[in-house]
Amino acid sequence: MNTPPLSATTTAAALAARLRQEIDQGRWQAGELLRQEQLASEFGVSRIPVREALAQLQSEGLLRIEHYRGARVSWPTPAEIDEIFDLRLLVESDLIARALPRHGERSCRELARLQDQLEDAQDRLGWIGGDIAFHEALYRPAERPRSLALYRQLRAPIDRFSVQQLGPEARKQGWAEEHRQLIAAAASGDAPAALATLAAHLDATRMVVLAACADLGDR
Template sequence: MSSDRSAAALPTARHIAEALRRDIDLGRLPAGAALRQEELAARFGVSRLPVREALAHLEAEGLLVVHPNRGAFVTAPDADEVRELFDLRVLIETDLLARAAAQLTERELRRLEVLQQQLDLEDQPEEWLRLDRDFHHGLYAPAARPHSLALAASLRARVNRFYRSLFRPNQHAGTWGAEHRAILAALRHGDPDAAQRALRAHLEHTATLTLASLQAAPEV
C-alpha cells in the first residue's frame, strides 16, 4: 500500500520540486531561506508526503540542506564550491559536446540556431533561463549519454540562481550570445575541437562572472 501511495505521489512531488527550483533560480527563495513542510503542503494543496519527496530531491541536487528537527534550508554555496561546480561542468559538457558533434544533424543544428535567435530577443529572466537550458541540452543530447546529461543538468541547477543577478539588466546576455554563436559556427564548419574550445571559454567566462557576483552579494 505504501508503495502504491509513493508511486501515485511522484508526479506531484516532481511538480513541487520544479516550482521550488524555479523559485530558487529567480531569487524568490534566497540562500538561507527556510522551507516548512506544513506551509508548502498548504501552498500546493497536498499532504506532507509529496512535499518530503520534493525536498529530498532538491537536497540530492544540492539546492537544499535538511537538518533533523530544524527543517530544510536553501543552500548558500561558497566560492570554492562554485569554482568546483564549474570545473566539473567544463569536464562533462566539453566531453558531451565532443561526442555529440559527430551525431549532430542539420535539423538539430538549425534548431540550435533558432534557439539562439530567441535568446537574442528575450528580456525576461525566467524565459531566458529556460531557453538557455534548452540550448545547452540541445548541444549535448545527440551524444546519447543519459547519465552524463543528467549530471550536467544537476550541476547547472546548482548555479542557475546566480544567472538571475548576472542577467539583469541584460548586461551579459549579448556576450553570452556571441559565445554561443562561436560554438555554433565551429559546429557548422565541422570543427569539433574549435567548438570545444569555444564552449570551454564560455563556461570559464560564466564562472568568472558568477564568482564576482557571489563575492559582491551580501552575506546571509
C-alpha cells in the same frame, strides 16, 4: 501567492516535490527563510510532513535548516561552484567532441533558431530554459544519454541559483557571441575551435556565478 492546499493525506515526499518546484521557479530567494508554521497553514497540512519535507530538501542541498528559525534557501559555495564547472568542462568537452562530426545543416539551423529565441528572452525562466535547450541541441548528436543526464545534473544547482540571482542581461552580449561561435564551429566541424570556445564560455559563466555568490554573501 494563492497556493491550492494539498490533501490532508499529503506525504512529505509530495510536499517536498511542490516546494522543490517553487524554489526552482524562484519563489524564494537565496537566503530567504521558510517557516514550518507558515507552510503548514498555506498547504493545509500538519507540521509533521512539513518538517520531513524540509529535511528532505536539506539533504538535497536546497535548504539549510536553522534551529528555532526555519529553513533557509541555500546557495552554492565558491568551492562547490568551482567543482561543478570543472566537472562540466570535462563532461561537455567530451559531448561536443563526439557531437561535432554529426552536426549538419539542419541541426545547425536548429541551433541558430534556439539562439535567436534565447536572445529574445525577457524573463529569468525563459532565459535559463533557452540556454538549456541550446546546449542540449548542441550535445544531443553525440548520442551519449548518460553523459547528457550527468550534464543536466551538474548544471541544475547553478540554474537554480541563476533563476534566483541572475537574469537575461547577465553578460548577454558575451553569452550570445560565444553561442554563435559554437554554432559556427559545429557548421564547419572545427573541433579545436569548439573546445576552446566552450572552455572560455564555461569559465566566463563560472566568474559571473562566483561574483553573484560573493555579492549575496556580503548582504
